[in-house]
Amino acid sequence: MATEGSLRRLTVTLALASVAVTQAGCAPGLLYTDVTKPFCKNLRGTPLGEVAGEGSSKKLEIPTTRIDVSAEWDSRAIGDIAKEHGIETIRGCDARTQSYVLGIWSEDSIIVYGDAAKPLQVNSHAAPTPNSSGAG
Secondary structure, eight states: OOOOHHHHHHHHHHHHHHHHHHTTTOOOSEEEEEEESSSSSTTTOOOOSSSEEEEEEEEEEEEEOOOOOOEEEEOOOOOHHHHHTTTTEEEEEEEEEEETHHHHHHHHEEEEEEOOOOOOOSSOOOOOOTTHHHHO
């Protein structure tokens, strides 16, 4: 028959083991989590390009017993991020999630990799117009 002391030790051991399992590896942390993973699939060996840009959305969530209150703002649209950072050709994307204090504050980001837009070249030797000779 189990004594009170051995049951208490077993309870403490199980509680510590459950905390260790939930805090190991890719499991989310209680105070801070930062995970980056590929967003675009099957791009192994593809060059990432010369420019990287990041856009994120922020979320504040306050869990309550009856109604969860949350707000989310900003954009993480790939096209918006590329345009904002001057990326013309998109080569790949990563997704990054940061979470703070039990997930109350979180930030989801998309990191876009690609090639910069090439500047327009202006031809300084323009062809003369038919009436530019001055004769007439």
